[in-house]
Amino acid sequence: MSANASGLGLMQRLAEGPVICAEGYLFELERRGFLQAGAFVPIVVLENPDAVRQLHVEFARAGSDIIEAFTYYGHREKLRLIGMEEVLEPLNRQALQIAKDVADETGTLLAANICNTNIFEADDPDTHAKVRAIFDEQLAWAAEFSPDLVIAETFSFTGEAMIAVEACKALGVPMVVTMAVHAHPTSMDGVDLNETCRMLEGAGADVVGVNCIRGPDSMLPLLQGIRDAVSCPVAALPVPYRTTDAMPTFQSLRDPGCHCIPDDRPFPVALDPFTCNRYELAEFAKAAYAMGVNYLGVCCGAGPHHIRAVAEALGRRPEASRFSPDMSKHAFFGTDAAVPEGYKKRASLL
């Protein structure tokens, strides 16, 4: 176990209250110029490890209880796609080492991570074996770093998530398994979301739920059904974008007010105008927690300010809360006696 501050593992923490997990490393490091949108392969882990480390630290400071090794899309299929399979092993080891160091320093839990492979086909057993091999090799490297938990995430296929559950058992630590829910709440191999979560729990997942794809407003309506379907803790990690009933996923968002977006599709790099503010993430966290969902976080698009808002909504005061907004000393809107009266009177001119 890593030297987490409370000494408690994931399941004990969940028994006592909410657990927060910051995600979204691909989007944030793409914005910062360290990896490429499209293939979305985390080569930043090898080329600019300090950038990965810095983001882990920022998320921990903002209230994340978990440091997730940045191996998302760092698997054999993705590296094959960009012709860099030779860096597969060093990339995984480096990502785990960076995350472990930060987890040890910040008293957070270290999470290993596997994800959707993008080769699974329900009716092709050959792909099932390849998927299992992809998971097995990543998990074998992860085991060397003694993670506190493993996150298997963003699965569009129930069958692929079930393979992940079997593979994750090798680590012998709690596993969080979350589905990516697209326009319809049925997996791409045709299983209802609630039934999928029941199956994952039955197969041995310790926490089940949903991550990515949907923003707070289109993810929240899914949660009660999952909560009612399973007895284990439930996870919810939306993307911080204003998805709607008509456009429930961040891939389906359209921005008719803008005429310069290639392909007319804001996903993935022109989603800025849809970004949720911190209050919206706070509202989501409170509403989900009230439903009994106690593993909470934010996925692609998340910034540390979103994580801090989630943490504060759940009653936390992480280190970064020292700088949470206080408008009382603003030059014009301030109410503090130290703000000149003449400026307060000009607030209506702004």
Ligand SMILES: [Zn+2]
């Ligand atoms: Zn995501």
